[in-house]
Amino acid sequence: MILESKKNGALPLVSLNHISRLCRSLEKSLNFYQNVLGFYQIKRPQSFNFNGAWLxxxxxxxxxxxxxxPDSMPKITEINPKDNHISFQCDSVISVEKKLKEMSVPYVHRRVEEEGIFVDQLFIHDPDGFMIEICNCENIPVIPLEPIRVCKRVTLI
Structure with missing residues (x-):
């Protein structure tokens, strides 16, 4: 489902394409994003004249x-759920929590309740201290605060 803004002048966006993260160690970050979060490396334009990787x-x-x-980057150690983060939806918070324990990845577990609906959130850091949330946030319905037009996305094969 795509929600279209009725506000005049809003940009005609389609979806989130990527986020970009600065790393102290590209190797450690690659390991984390591939082996903990399940991303895979993809081809990156060879014309870039700086070290990086696309996932x-x-x-x-x-x-x-x-x-x-890298030494000038801030060092963040405390996991603070109110800090900047990206969030990933999961099917089972219990399974993710078990896997984080197996991998010895430190995390903070929070539970939010809204009108009898519960959302479990797990917060972790990447190697550079950037926070990542893993949750079952789809439990809370998306309820717009103003009228919108709902469009179905059509996938052509």
């Missing part, structure tokens, strides 16, 4: 860029 899965891309001065 893809779940319909989005993550572009990892090697920082020119």
């Amino acid at each position: 893809f899965n779940y319909g989005i891309g993550i572009h990892l860029l090697q920082a020119e001065d």
Whole structure:
């Protein structure tokens, strides 16, 4: 389902394409995004004159860029659910939590309740301290606060 804004002047966007992350160590970040989050590396334009990697899965891309001065990057250690983050939907928070324990990945578990609907959230950090949420957020319905037009996305084969 795609929601179209009725606001005049809004950009005609289609979807999220990618996020870009600066890394202290491209190698450590590649390992994390591939082996913990399940992304796979894809071809990156060879014309770039800086070190990086492109990853893809779940319909989005993550572009990892090697920082020119890794030591100047802020060091974040505390997992704070109110910090900037990206969020991934999962089928089973229990299964993800079990896997995080097996991989010794530190996490914080939070539970949100809205009108009898529960959402479980797991918050982790990537190797550079960027926070990632894994949740069952689809439990909460998307309820627009203003009138919108709903369009069905058609996939042509």
